[in-house]
Amino acid sequence: MAKVNERSLATLADTRQAASNENWQQILSWGENDEFLYQSHHILKAYIAASYELSFEAGLEKAAELVLSSRWQQPHRYSFARTFGAVKRCDLAWRTIQAGGDAAADPAFVKQVRQILAITRDEGLRGEMKQAISRAMKGGLSIEPLVSTWEFSAKNSKSSSLGTAIAALSPRTHPRHLAAFQSAMAEASDALMAARRPSLREFNNVFVDRYGQIWSEDGAIIKTSGKPISSVKRQDVPHHAQAFFGIKATRGIYHWLVDRVSSYAWMRDGDHRDFHILLSDQAPAFEAETLKLLGLSDQVANVGDAAFVEKLIIPRIGFAGLMYWDQVAPVFNRLKHISNTIAKTHSLEPYDKIYISRADAKRRTLVNEKQVESALSENGFNIVTFTGMPLWQQFFIASNAREIVGPHGAGLSHIILCNPGTKVSEILPIKDGTYSLRFNYARLCLARGLAYQAWLEPQLGEGDSWSVDAAAFLEFLRARG
Numbered sequence: 001m002a003k004v005n006e007r008s009l010a011t012l013a014d015t016r017q018a019a020s021n022e023n024w025q026q027i028l029s030w031g032e033n034d035e036f037l038y039q040s041h042h043i044l045k046a047y048i049a050a051s052y053e054l055s056f057e058a059g060l061e062k063a064a065e066l067v068l069s070s071r072w073q074q075p076h077r078y079s080f081a082r083t084f085g086a087v088k089r090c091d092l093a094w095r096t097i098q099a100g101g102d103a104a105a106d107p108a109f110v111k112q113v114r115q116i117l118a119i120t121r122d123e124g125l126r127g128e129m130k131q132a133i134s135r136a137m138k139g140g141l142s143i144e145p146l147v148s149t150w151e152f153s154a155k156n157s158k159s160s161s162l163g164t165a166i167a168a169l170s171p172r173t174h175p176r177h178l179a180a181f182q183s184a185m186a187e188a189s190d191a192l193m194a195a196r197r198p199s200l201r202e203f204n205n206v207f208v209d210r211y212g213q214i215w216s217e218d219g220a221i222i223k224t225s226g227k228p229i230s231s232v233k234r235q236d237v238p239h240h241a242q243a244f245f246g247i248k249a250t251r252g253i254y255h256w257l258v259d260r261v262s263s264y265a266w267m268r269d270g271d272h273r274d275f276h277i278l279l280s281d282q283a284p285a286f287e288a289e290t291l292k293l294l295g296l297s298d299q300v301a302n303v304g305d306a307a308f309v310e311k312l313i314i315p316r317i318g319f320a321g322l323m324y325w326d327q328v329a330p331v332f333n334r335l336k337h338i339s340n341t342i343a344k345t346h347s348l349e350p351y352d353k354i355y356i357s358r359a360d361a362k363r364r365t366l367v368n369e370k371q372v373e374s375a376l377s378e379n380g381f382n383i384v385t386f387t388g389m390p391l392w393q394q395f396f397i398a399s400n401a402r403e404i405v406g407p408h409g410a411g412l413s414h415i416i417l418c419n420p421g422t423k424v425s426e427i428l429p430i431k432d433g434t435y436s437l438r439f440n441y442a443r444l445c446l447a448r449g450l451a452y453q454a455w456l457e458p459q460l461g462e463g464d465s466w467s468v469d470a471a472a473f474l475e476f477l478r479a480r481g
Contacts, residue, residue: 152200210247242274
């Protein structure tokens, strides 16, 4: 890389270039000057990554001291904490989160602590974190939902069998990532086979807001999304006698299709017309569009700062609950049926093989995607971009495909509509600390009986863009037949 003027500090761009080249020793060398590290929280995070990659314990301890500086705002500290968690130093992550005065008073405190709690195995740390969460939620953690008198239609069987999930490495990818994938798939298979049946719970006399937060009249926080809780009285906000909780802080289509759409299956038998469906007044348009396709749009009630609900129905399905496919299938069958019906009116024919493009993505840019698209097009794949396409058309294309290829991204969420046995090949950027999210489509394919394979490419440093060894990937894809 270009030589940096010795009389000046290396810049963020220099640091990102060094990280992309895996020149970790250079970053550690620059990091001997504290002012270099103080330039940007991205630089300090790269220094943490470099210290981990080179097993430089003194560097991790130094970073743990620097993150306590008053130069950093609390969101920066949360970012540092997540980086410490990614490099398996949850003790330093917990120390970082607690810095900065009364950290527990920050509405985002509980959400950040839970992210670290999910990955630490130190029982001492876990106990401290749980106690801190309990105090911050003002007793709401002990308020358990009641078993609802409503339930999903009685079904007994799980899905007939798990799908398959394998992975292969690009020549540039470290073998530890393949080992992590295989370990994650073994854990996912065990969890899916132990799945609990979908159920409904309820809270009585609670407030909810647009962020999916739930709290009681005495201020106990039952569910938090990291936002301030409104101080309101029931007589001053919209009131619902009974409602179904359809709000989540996550706004992406993956969580909507995979985590939430299945929860509406219990409403498809026509006996629940007097229930309001609570959606955020800031929800993305695809939520209301999906409910319209399901014939439920007239029950939607948008929630803003706060609403009061006498009986709030909460679904409990979870990812593993998809194994009870016969209980949640009615909503997906309806979406497939109505989408096929609309497609016929437009004289659309299904594609057998598709590549779901991310060429217009603003995040996690695959810099040589056009090269991949061109090669796949020559091999019989139809290149589709879902952005701006009507939702019914997206569902129609995905549900009728027999082979799907795509880089990691929201477009692959549609595979939940695919038939068992469908082939799915994901081009997956991978780095330490990303496993829980990046392996989601592999887990989904296991749950839905699909034939999944991943091609693991390295995503280096702090940069958001990445590339694929196109020739090696195409050889890998052809070997599948």
